[in-house]
Amino acid sequence: MHITHLSLTNFRNYGRLELTLPQGPVLLYGNNAQGKTNLLEAVYYLATTRSPHADNDAQLLNWTAAQAEEPVIVGRLNATVVTARQTQTLEMRLIQEQKANYNRTRNFSFRREALLDRRKVRLMDLLGAMRVVLFLPEDVQLLTGSPANRRRYMDITLCQIDPVYCRTLSNYNKVLEQRNATLRQLAEGQPVRDVLPIYTDKLVELGSAIFLRRAAFVADISRETQRIHYESLTNGQESIKLVYLPRLSGKKSKIAPREKQSPAVLADWLETHQGQSELVSERFARLLQESLAIDIARGATTVGPHRDDWSFQLNGRSLGSFGSRGQQRTAILALKMGEINWMEAVTGERPILLLDEVVAELDENRRAALLNSVTETTQAILTATDPGMFTEPFLQQATRMKVENGRIIVM
Numbered sequence: 102m103h104i105t106h107l108s109l110t111n112f113r114n115y116g117r118l119e120l121t122l123p124q125g126p127v128l129l130y131g132n133n134a135q136g137k138t139n140l141l142e143a144v145y146y147l148a149t150t151r152s153p154h155a156d157n158d159a160q161l162l163n164w165t166a167a168q169a170e171e172p173v174i175v176g177r178l179n180a181t182v183v184t185a186r187q188t189q190t191l192e193m194r195l196i197q198e199q200k201a202n203y204n205r206t207r208n209f210s211f212r213r214e215a216l217l218d219r220r221k222v223r224l225m226d227l228l229g230a231m232r233v234v235l236f237l238p239e240d241v242q243l244l245t246g247s248p249a250n251r252r253r254y255m256d257i258t259l260c261q262i263d264p265v266y267c268r269t270l271s272n273y274n275k276v277l278e279q280r281n282a283t284l285r286q287l288a289e290g291q292p293v294r295d296v297l298p299i300y301t302d303k304l305v306e307l308g309s310a311i312f313l314r315r316a317a318f319v320a321d322i323s324r325e326t327q328r329i330h331y332e333s334l335t336n337g338q339e340s341i342k343l344v345y346l347p348r349l350s351g352k353k354s355k356i357a358p359r360e361k362q363s364p365a366v367l368a369d370w371l372e373t374h375q376g377q378s379e380l381v382s383e384r385f386a387r388l389l390q391e392s393l394a395i396d397i398a399r400g401a402t403t404v405g406p407h408r409d410d411w412s413f414q415l416n417g418r419s420l421g422s423f424g425s426r427g428q429q430r431t432a433i434l435a436l437k438m439g440e441i442n443w444m445e446a447v448t449g450e451r452p453i454l455l456l457d458e459v460v461a462e463l464d465e466n467r468r469a470a471l472l473n474s475v476t477e478t479t480q481a482i483l484t485a486t487d488p489g490m491f492t493e494p495f496l497q498q499a500t501r502m503k504v505e506n507g508r509i510i511v512m
């Protein structure tokens with residue numbers, strides 16, 4: 102799939118942009134702070150409804166526009182996306198409204214709207230219409246950072262290809278909040294014991310589906326990542342594995358013998374029990390039952406997919422804790438290339454690649470492997486401060502665009 106046209110209004114440092122995009126590699130180059138990363142962010146945001154950078158969506162609105170004394174300020178992102186089956190337009194609106202109070206202080210509210218083919222849809226319905234794989238230099242933090250980052254990675258990647266998963270996840274999070282609120286009320290002595298099983302049953306049903314889907318996902322992407330890492334990136338020297346670590350066991354759980362309860366063993370168990378959700382539900386339900394006293398004391402559900410994790414392992418050791426910086430980078434590169442192939446295998450189409458300054462960090466062999474994958478893709482948008490780091494044959498294939506202070510000049 103590929104984008105044929107991208108239009109931005111009041112998004113970051115783009116006041117107004119109308120950009121026609123060709124197929125093949127597109128190289129965005131320019132000095133620092135001109136808008137290269139912002140453009141990739143815009144594409145990623147349309148595809149996933151999330152920003153990889155901003156902690157708050159209102160930050161995406163152009164500063165100058167957002168400061169204007171107008172009652173409504175709208176940021177707009179719009180892309181025309183062509184797939185093998187159809188052409189669609191995706192649009193996202195960032196709407197900031199302000200009201201002046203009687204004491205002249207201003208009151209802001211912010212909301213988002215999504216449109217698919219000009220019809221308003223839920224944000225979630227935008228997912229899957231355009232699929233992207235984003236690769237940033239800071240992605241190494243996936244290995245060294247918090248489990249929340251790693252769960253977010255799984256969720257965003259899976260949501261792009263599996264709307265059912267995405268809905269299940271969103272419902273799970275709602276039920277989890279309700280259950281946690283009930284746990285806290287119980288701790289305070291309120292008479293809510295009758296409501297708890299309603300939330301628990303729902304949590305079990307939704308949570309089991311999430312455990313199963315994630316186990317299958319990690320197993321699939323691990324196979325592809327391992328193959329690329331071994332064959333193309335380390336010349337058969339090293340073999341890594343992606344291991345799903347489901348929170349489907351408690352510290353003192355008696356559900357099964359100790360050795361059968363390590364997260365990695367449970368991940369294998371989940372993978373071999375695809376389609377047998379009753380068994381998984383049963384296990385999750387028993388675990389929640391066992392954890393009830395702790396959960397009430399903490400006012401939070403301590404087991405379940407919201408506490409999942411995954412790790413990269415090399416010879417049984419976690420790369421996040423023991424790998425060298427170079428090994429970690431290579432693993433992430435393999436993961437991203439694995440993600441591309443996995444998405445293509447699942448959907449029949451290669452996703453759009455977004456690569457922010459990553460080429461500069463790779464050695465010659467790894468750079469060649471990545472650029473090879475880029476040229477096999479329908480569309481890839483790459484950024485660099487200096488096009489000189491690319492090989493001549495690559496530059497000949499790529500469309501070059503210069504980014505200058507929120508404007509794009511096609512060379």
Ligand SMILES: Nc1ncnc2c1ncn2[C@@H]1O[C@H](COP(=O)(O)OP(=O)(O)OP(=O)(O)O)[C@@H](O)[C@H]1O
Pocket residue numbers: 112113114115131132133134135136137138139140160161162163164165486504
């Ligand atoms: N909401 C916003 N409104 C206006 N400008 C913004 C907004 N958010 C960020 N910017 C500015 O946009 C400019 C371009 O940022 P961007 O990260 O895209 O640069 P870049 O071209 O990728 O640079 P580098 O080579 O340093 O990575 C920065 O100066 C940044 O401060």
Ligand SMILES: [Mg+2]
Pocket residue numbers: 137138139457
């Ligand atoms: Mg940048």
